[in-house]
Amino acid sequence: MDRFKTHRNDVLLIAALLILAGALALFLRLGRHSGGTVSVTVGGEMVAELPLDEDASLPIETESGTNLLVIEGAAARMESADCPDLLCVKMGAIRWAGESIVCLPHQVVVTVEGGPDGGFDAAAR
Ligand SMILES: [Zn+2]
Structure with a gap:
């Protein structure tokens, strides 16, 4: 009986954790601000940094080829x-801080960097 009880408590605990995690994820999603800048690295070296709130297109030249980044x-x-492989193209759009697009063959990494607080104001500006 004790064993059953313990197991049941575990299940409840896991369920509670899952609900908590879900609520937290939802909270973060709603409260998340859009990123402020997009950083571009080639082979680990920063080659460009662009504001995310300004439309732009940037050809990224690498030794292996060229990527066209569009904001x-x-x-x-x-x-x-x-x-x-065109995986980088298939990855689609990124907009949240911490998200990134990786082009392995060209060693290109595009990452959204965290924006300042009040991202919604910045977006409406
Ligand atoms: Zn690629």
Whole structure:
């Protein structure tokens, strides 16, 4: 009986944790501010840093090929690339701090950096 009880408590605990995690994720999602800048690194070296709230297109030249990064509507995406797998293009748009697009063949990493607090104000500006 004790065993059953323990097990039941575990299940309740796990369920509670899951609900908590879900609520937290939702909370973070709603409270999340859009990122402030997009950083571009090639082979681990920073080559460009662009504001996320200004539309732009940036060709990224690497030794292996070229990627075309497009920032539009406060989101960044790889518009095109001449890498063999095109995974970076398929990744779609990123807009939240910490999100990134990686092009392994070209060693290109595009990351959204955290914006200042009050991101909603910045977006409405
Ligand atoms: Zn790629």
